[in-house]
Amino acid sequence: xxxxxxxxxxxxxxxxxxxxGVRVLGAAVERLAPPVAGAPALFxxxxxxRIDAAVRVVLTVGKSEMGQGVRTSLPMILAEQLEVDVDAVxxxxxxxxxxxxxxxxxxxxxxxxxxxxxxxxxxxxxEMLVAAAAARWGVEPASCxxxxxxxxxxxxxxALGYGELVEAAAALPVPGDPPLKRSADFRLxxxxxxxxxxxxxxxxxxxxxxxxxxxxxxxxxxxxxPVAGGTxxxxxxxxxxxxxxxxxxxxxxxxxxxxxxxxxxxLEGRDAVAKTVVWDEGENARVSSEAMRERLAEALSNERDGxxxxxxxxxxxxxxxxxxxxxxxxxxxxxxxxxMEPLNAVADARPDRCEIWAGTQNPNGVQEEAAKLLGxxxxxxxxxVTLLGGGFGRRGTDYVIEAVEASRAAKAPxxxxxxxxxxxxxxxxxxxxxxxxxxxxxxxGKPVAWxxxxxxxxxxxxxxxxxxxxxxxxxxxxxxxxxxxxxxFVAEFVEVPSPVRTGAWRAIQNNxxxxxxxxxxxxLAAANGADPLRYRLALLRDRGRxxxxxxxxxxxxxxxxxxxxxxxxxxxxxxxxxxxxxxxxRGVACGVYDGYTYCAVVADASTGGGHWRAERIxxxxxxxxxxxxxxxxxxxxxAVAWALSAxxxxxxxxxxxxxxxxxxxxxxxxxxxMPRIExxxxxxxxxxxxxxEPPVPVALAAVVNALSAAAGRRLRRVPLAADDxxxx
Amino acid sequence: MSRHVFxxxxxxxxxxxxxxxxxxxxxxxxxxxxxxxxxCGVGVCGSCTVHLDGKAARSCQTPISExxxxxxxxxxxxxxxxxxxxxxxxxxxxxxxCQPGQLMQAAALLSGSAHPSDSEMDAAMNDNLCxxxxxxxxxxxxxxxxxxxARGS
Numbered sequence: 001x002x003x004x005x006x007x008x009x010x011x012x013x014x015x016x017x018x019x020x021g022v023r024v025l026g027a028a029v030e031r032l033a034p035p036v037a038g039a040p041a042l043f044x045x046x047x048x049x050r051i052d053a054a055v056r057v058v059l060t061v062g063k064s065e066m067g068q069g070v071r072t073s074l075p076m077i078l079a080e081q082l083e084v085d086v087d088a089v090x091x092x093x094x095x096x097x098x099x100x101x102x103x104x105x106x107x108x109x110x111x112x113x114x115x116x117x118x119x120x121x122x123x124x125x126x127e128m129l130v131a132a133a134a135a136r137w138g139v140e141p142a143s144c145x146x147x148x149x150x151x152x153x154x155x156x157x158x159a160l161g162y163g164e165l166v167e168a169a170a171a172l173p174v175p176g177d178p179p180l181k182r183s184a185d186f187r188l189x190x191x192x193x194x195x196x197x198x199x200x201x202x203x204x205x206x207x208x209x210x211x212x213x214x215x216x217x218x219x220x221x222x223x224x225x226p227v228a229g230g231t232x233x234x235x236x237x238x239x240x241x242x243x244x245x246x247x248x249x250x251x252x253x254x255x256x257x258x259x260x261x262x263x264x265x266x267l268e269g270r271d272a273v274a275k276t277v278v279w280d281e282g283e284n285a286r287v288s289s290e291a292m293r294e295r296l297a298e299a300l301s302n303e304r305d306g307x308x309x310x311x312x313x314x315x316x317x318x319x320x321x322x323x324x325x326x327x328x329x330x331x332x333x334x335x336x337x338x339x340m341e342p343l344n345a346v347a348d349a350r351p352d353r354c355e356i357w358a359g360t361q362n363p364n365g366v367q368e369e370a371a372k373l374l375g376x377x378x379x380x381x382x383x384x385v386t387l388l389g390g391g392f393g394r395r396g397t398d399y400v401i402e403a404v405e406a407s408r409a410a411k412a413p414x415x416x417x418x419x420x421x422x423x424x425x426x427x428x429x430x431x432x433x434x435x436x437x438x439x440x441x442x443x444x445g446k447p448v449a450w451x452x453x454x455x456x457x458x459x460x461x462x463x464x465x466x467x468x469x470x471x472x473x474x475x476x477x478x479x480x481x482x483x484x485x486x487x488x489f490v491a492e493f494v495e496v497p498s499p500v501r502t503g504a505w506r507a508i509q510n511n512x513x514x515x516x517x518x519x520x521x522x523x524l525a526a527a528n529g530a531d532p533l534r535y536r537l538a539l540l541r542d543r544g545r546x547x548x549x550x551x552x553x554x555x556x557x558x559x560x561x562x563x564x565x566x567x568x569x570x571x572x573x574x575x576x577x578x579x580x581x582x583x584x585x586r587g588v589a590c591g592v593y594d595g596y597t598y599c600a601v602v603a604d605a606s607t608g609g610g611h612w613r614a615e616r617i618x619x620x621x622x623x624x625x626x627x628x629x630x631x632x633x634x635x636x637x638x639a640v641a642w643a644l645s646a647x648x649x650x651x652x653x654x655x656x657x658x659x660x661x662x663x664x665x666x667x668x669x670x671x672x673x674m675p676r677i678e679x680x681x682x683x684x685x686x687x688x689x690x691x692x693e694p695p696v697p698v699a700l701a702a703v704v705n706a707l708s709a710a711a712g713r714r715l716r717r718v719p720l721a722a723d724d725x726x727x728x
Numbered sequence: 729m730s731r732h733v734f735x736x737x738x739x740x741x742x743x744x745x746x747x748x749x750x751x752x753x754x755x756x757x758x759x760x761x762x763x764x765x766x767x768c769g770v771g772v773c774g775s776c777t778v779h780l781d782g783k784a785a786r787s788c789q790t791p792i793s794e795x796x797x798x799x800x801x802x803x804x805x806x807x808x809x810x811x812x813x814x815x816x817x818x819x820x821x822x823x824x825x826c827q828p829g830q831l832m833q834a835a836a837l838l839s840g841s842a843h844p845s846d847s848e849m850d851a852a853m854n855d856n857l858c859x860x861x862x863x864x865x866x867x868x869x870x871x872x873x874x875x876x877x878a879r880g881s
Contacts, residue, residue, distance in 0.1 A: 067823030067860045194819040201824035202812045202831060204763020204803030211762035219757060244729060244746070262757035263766075264749045340767050340775055340859050341825040389765070389825030390859050420768040630819055634865075638822055641861020663772045663857055671853040674863035 017052040018128065018166040020174065022121045048099075049078065049121045053163045055149050057084055059118070062094035062103030063110045064361050065197065066391030067638070068692040069631040070110045072196045076627060077115055080188045081122030081181055083146035084162070091196070093385045096367040096378070103385075105361045106393065106504060108690025111627055112596060115688050123178035125169070132168035133160045183625060183685050192630035197387065209386045210344045210417060212357040217346065217413040218247055219263045220406045221270040224255040224426050227281040227656035228500045232256065236276035240269040249273055250409035254398070257406040259414060267419070284656040287499040292653065293331075296434035299455035299494040300329075306453070306494035307467040309480040311546075318449035318488035322440025326527050328520055330437065332512035332718045333650035335430035335505055338666055341389020342423040347403035348413035353380045358400045359388035365397045370404045392642075393504030394428060424666060425658040428503030429651055431457045435479075435516040440488075445528035447539070449488040452479045452516065457498035467493070474550045478513030478697065481548030483560050483592050484521070484539040499656060506642055507696035510593060515718060518589035518701030523714060532705065533568050533588045533602075537561055549595025563620040563682055564590045564600040570680050571602035571618035583608045584615070587705025593694035598622040598682075601698045603675075605706035610725050612710075614644055614675040614703050619695055621679065624686035635691040636679040643700035645669045650719045734795040736761070737805025747793035751785075752776045754792050755802060763803035763828050767857070774856030777829035777836075778802050784836035784852075803828035808835040814873035822860035830856050834870050843874045 048060040059078050063070040075089035082089075094100045126146045133151035134141040137158060144151050150159045183189070200206040225231065235256050237249035245265030250257050256277060258269040299305060319325060345358040347370070354374055360366050363383045371378040388395055403416040418426070433456035440449035457463075458475055465471065472493055473480055480491040505511065525535035540561040548555040568574070573588065583606050590600035604616040619636050626632055645668040652659045660666045700718070707725070708715045715724050733742050736759060743758055752769075755761040755778070764787055767775030771789040778787045779801035806812070811834055821827045830853070837844055837852040844852065849870055858866070 067821075069822075192819075194816065195821060197824060198816045198819065198821055201821045201827050202815045204761075204806075204828045206824050207762075208765075208825060210756075210766065213760065213762075262749075262753055264746070264753040264757070267769075268746075338859060339825070340765070340773065340823070340857065342766065388823060390823045392859075417766070420770065420773075634819065634822060634862075637864055638861040641858075641863070645859075662768050662770055664770075668857060668859060669861065669863075670855075670857065671863045671866065672850040674861070674867075677864060 017050060018125060018170040020049040020121055020125055022049065022117050049125060051125060051162060051166050053166055055084065055088055055161065055163045057082065057089045058092050059089055060092040060094050061114065062100045062363065063114070064105040064359070064385050064388055064391065066105065066359070066361070066388035066395070068110070068635065069195060069628060070105070072193055073111060073628045073631055074114060074118060075196070076188045076193055077118040078122040080186055081119050082126050084149045086188055086193065088149065096364045096383050101364065103363045105391065107508070108593065108597065108693045110690065112687070112689045115627070119180050120178060123180050124175050127175045127178045128169040128172050129162055129165045131172050132165040136160065136168065189625060189627050190629065193628045194630065207386050208341055208389050209346055209357050209359045210341065210415065212346045212386065214346065214348055214413040217415055218259050218261065218410055219266045220257045220259040220414050220416045221263070221266040221419065222252065222255050222257045222402055222416060222422070223270055223274045223277055224422065225279045225281065226425065227279070227285050229284050230279045230281040233278040233280050235273055235278070237273065239272040239276050243268045243272060248410050250406065252402060252405040252409065254402050257402070257409065257416070259406055259410045263417060281656060284499040287656045288654050289652040292432055292499070293434070295496050296432065296455040299496045300434050300436055300453060302494070306492045307472050308490050308492045309472055309476060311489040312486070313488035315449045315451050315488040315490035319438065319440040319451065322449055323443045324441040325438065326441065326524060327436065327438040328523055328714070328716060330435040330516040330519060330716045332433045332515060334432045334500065334652070335646055335649060336424055336427045336651050336660065336666060337390070337392045337394035337505060338424065338663065338668060339390025339392060339394060342420055343395070343399040343418040344416060345400040345403040346413060346415045347400070347407040349374055349404050349407040352376070354404060355382045355384070356400060356404065357384045357386055359386045359391070360395050360397065360400055361388070361391050361393070362396045366400045369397050369401050373401060373404055374408065392506040393508065396428070396503070421661045424660050424662065427651070428460065428501045430505035430511065431459070431498070431502045433512045435512065437516055437520040439520070439524055441524070441527070445530065447484070447486050447524060450486045451490050451492070452482070453492040454479060454513070455494040455496055456512070457496050457502055459503050460498065460501045461503065463498065467495070473552070475509055476513065477508065477550050477594060478510035478591065479517060481546070481555070481592070481595065482517045483548070483555065483557060484536070485543035485557065499653065500658065507693040510591070510693070510697045511646070511700070512718070514591045514697035515701050515704065518591065518698070519704055519708070519714070519716065522587070522705045522708065531574065533564065533573050536588070536590060537564060540564065548592055551595065553595040555592050555595050559598045559622050560590055560592055560600070563598045563622050566680055566682060567600040567602045567618050567620035570620065570678060573602055583710055585706045585709030587702045587707070587709060589698050589701035589705060591698045596689035597691065597694035599694045599698045601695065601702035603699065603702035603706040605703050605710055607707055607710045607725050610722050612707050612720065612725055613673065617675050617677045617699060619677065619679050619699065620682065621691065621695065622682040622684055623691050623694070624684050624688040626681045626684070627688055629681060632681055632691050633679045636695050637677050639693065639695035640677055640699045641669045641674065643696050644673065644703065646700060646718055647703065647720050732792045732795055734797060735799045737801060743792065745792050747791060749792045750788050751778065751790040751792060751795060751800065752787040755787060761802050761804055765825055765828055767826065767829070772855070773826070774833060775826045775829040777832040777856065779832060779836060782836070782839065784833050803832060806831065806835055808838070810873045810876065811835045811838065811869070814869040817872060818865045818869040820862050820865040820869050822862055826856065826858045830858065830866055834866065834873070837870065838873060844870065
């Protein structure tokens with residue numbers, strides 16, 4: 001298990017201020033020029049805490065806010081240990097550069113990776129302020145304590161505000177391993193805290209990248225080849241002649257950019273030019289969804305293909321000897337992110353420098369790619385990260401680089417705005433996959449052998465790369481580390497080439513892998529006439545630990561058993577009448593997200609006339625210390641909505657083209673369809689883990705299991721097919 | 729290009745623009761009112777909702793030529809503090825992008841029906857999409873605004 005030590009040092013003493021640098025992720029200390037005059041040369045911090053004489057605390061970290069609440073929860077962690085009001089902590093968005101070489105927001109990792117460093121930073125600053133006060137009073141530091149931005153000496157009823165102490169504190173040595181408050185003494189962590197950005201959002205003042213307006217900015221729309229991988233042959237820039245406000249029509253890597261005085265002119269110009277564009281559609285021009293399904297089925301059946309992760313005994317041999325064998329296939333479609341804010345970015349590319357405004361999860365990637373494109377040093381590229389109108393894994397670099405290219409062509413700041421149709425048709429889709437699960441049961445009905453064979457496309461960024469152990473663990477997350485104790489186990493992965501670009505999508509590989517595992521578990525329980533919750537518990541309780549997730553971290557089956565039992569208890573699992581009405585059903589599912597967050601869901605759902613509805617979701621989670629319970633509940637609600645949407649949406653291909661265009665044919669969950677949701681958080685002193693993604697696949701599987709119960713037949717496809725629900 | 733005169737948040741505005749230019753882009757690109765958001769451009773998501781003479785309207789589907797003399801209210805000019813406070817008390821927003829449209833839709837609902845039933849809320853809010861899934865809190869916030877209780881729990 002990787003350890004996440006925080007390194008703390010005083011990095012600078014500014015006028016009347018205390019500045020602490022924190023090295024997050026404790027990697028090797030690098031020998032580089034100090035980022036701030038006076039900083040030790042060997043120390044390169046990537047998070048900063050500044051406290052000035054007015055006791056304004058500024059925390060600079062590189063996490064992008066996309067609705068998951070990091071701008072609220074991260075200051076809570078610092079303020080808790082620093083003993084200041086959380087409102088005193090302002091969060092400043094880090095800008096990529098030498099101090100911040102590895103910004104990035106993904107994988108539900110923000111809280112998990114920053115809890116300890118920020119706690120240590122807050123505690124170190126607090127200890128230094130206490131020491132400064134004690135020195136001034138000539139008393140022992142241990143006789144003082146910090147509270148609400150002041151140091152108190154109770155014995156003499158004296159007090160000094162942090163503002164009066166920061167200068168003296170800054171001259172003191174930084175404690176290497178400052179003591180942390182015990183969780184029993186927390187006054188902020190564990191209490192509901194509303195979103196810091198709330199007031200700006202409800203007033204319309206919150207700034208997303210599309211709201212940035214540098215002087216002289218122009219507006220651009222880009223015509224892209226409808227087939228992924230196609231190339232531009234010809235276009236007629238003259239087509240925009242009659243459209244007032246169009247400034248320039250320029251080819252860029254992605255297609256043709258129409259650059260104008262406002263968005264409407266850009267869109268009108270785009271329509272005119274689009275009629276004249278000739279593409280070489282390339283090799284994907286004939287691909288259809290049917291062809292994709294055939295490719296996957298073929299890959300699945302070519303038994304010699306693929307790579308495997310094995311655990312325990314030989315699964316195939318154990319399968320042969322099993323008393324009974326059960327097999328099922330599951331399918332998961334391509335999915336689009338469809339965030340409410342279509343992709344967009346603003347860039348101002350000059351000959352010697354470039355400034356960018358983007359809602360991105362990968363600011364360093366943006367900086368690097370923009371610098372490469374423009375032939376500039378990375379330090380000449382400034383990336384300002386705005387709020388993201390939904391991220392979900394989509395907001396990386398491609399759309400931002402389009403803005404850089406368009407700005408270079410226009411010699412002016414340019415905003416590139418994708419239309420909803422662009423967003424739907426040129427996404428980095430969630431991979432399509434097909435799964436065959438097979439279990440060998442012993443005479444008592446317990447699985448003794450397990451095989452999960454999967455054919456899938458992989459992320460474009462990983463396509464065709466060697467199937468290293470690490471990559472396999474990642475592609476098979478949720479499958480290779482399924483939580484049940486099974487003595488002979490194999491998970492196999494066969495890569496199929498993708499005709500469209502693919503990438504991270506909220507909950508990533510766990511989406512399809514946990515869906516297949518958790519629905520198959522229900523089939524095993526049913527084959528034994530067993531209760532699906534108790535059947536799972538028997539394979540978890542007192543069954544010890546295993547290594548799971550992409551990073552092979554220790555996972556405790558008992559923690560999963562506890563959330564499963566809790567969800568069952570809160571939902572009154574097994575109580576008479578529950579889920580027994582005609583057309584209604586109950587389902588359960590559980591899982592450990594990437595080895596870290598434990599989650600279980602009980603779902604009530606109903607079917608009728610080919611339609612379905614989730615009625616009630618009871619979710620239990622163990623995410624270690626619950627930093628902001630209000631935010632945790634929000635993430636569960638959001639994850640449930642994401643999962644339910646996936647049961648209705650999919651991206652399909654015809655002649656290499658994505659068929660969906662807007663929310664009309666990509667019907668995400670609506671207001672009226674939202675189920676009741678209860679979230680129960682297991683009290684814990686364990687290090688906190690992420691909540692943005694973990695409930696997604698668990699909720700999805702629980703609802704599919706509930707609908708299977710309601711329909712009286714197993715549902716094995718995502719999205720749900722109308723045929724599967726007919727007659728139910 | 730033609731000249732269009734209308735009221736935006738109580739102020740008379742004169743805009744030279746093609747007749748077909750949607751109000752959404754007039755607000756965002758000509759008048760600098762960026763609180764109104766672009767979500768789909770085809771009237772199916774509700775992110776661009778404003779009030780036109782007090783009624784909820786999709787600004788992406790409203791050409792400037794239809795605005796002559798009419799009253800436009802955007803999120804920046806919304807006077808319904810009860811709705812805003814309720815949104816904060818319920819901690820509705822996640823990414824926040826669709827919320828100006830949600831607030832405008834909810835405010836229009838409440839101005840027509842002081843105590844909307846669940847089915848009235850369903851009818852009024854169902855075409856305002858939120859990918860973050862904040863619907864339960866939107867419902868709670870509308871209830872809270874209707875009850876006049878703006879305090880946090």
